[in-house]
Amino acid sequence: MMGRLNVYMVVIESSDSEGKYTKEYVGPATGERDAVEQARSVFKWRTDDRLVTVELLDREDWVEDVAVLPPDGEGSIPA
Numbered sequence: 001m002m003g004r005l006n007v008y009m010v011v012i013e014s015s016d017s018e019g020k021y022t023k024e025y026v027g028p029a030t031g032e033r034d035a036v037e038q039a040r041s042v043f044k045w046r047t048d049d050r051l052v053t054v055e056l057l058d059r060e061d062w063v064e065d066v067a068v069l070p071p072d073g074e075g076s077i078p079a
Contacts, residue, residue, distance in 0.1 A: 007059045008035035011052040012043065022052065032056075 025039035
């Protein structure tokens with residue numbers, strides 16, 4: 001039986017030769033574990049990636065057409 005879909009935001013911290021940055025995944029999932037697995041499958045997973053947060057969002061505030069995934073490195077963290 002498939003669980004109810006909720007909308008989650010997963011924030012992952014990563015780094016490259018230019019410093020640390022965040023990657024965010026927002027989308028439907030059946031639970032926190034499912035949301036993390038979806039984020040890992042969307043982004044190129046690196047060995048130094050660190051899960052920062054998994055947050056349940058209000059489904060009514062999320063519009064699927066507007067929820068575009070940022071490319072790796074867009075959310076740079078200042079050093």
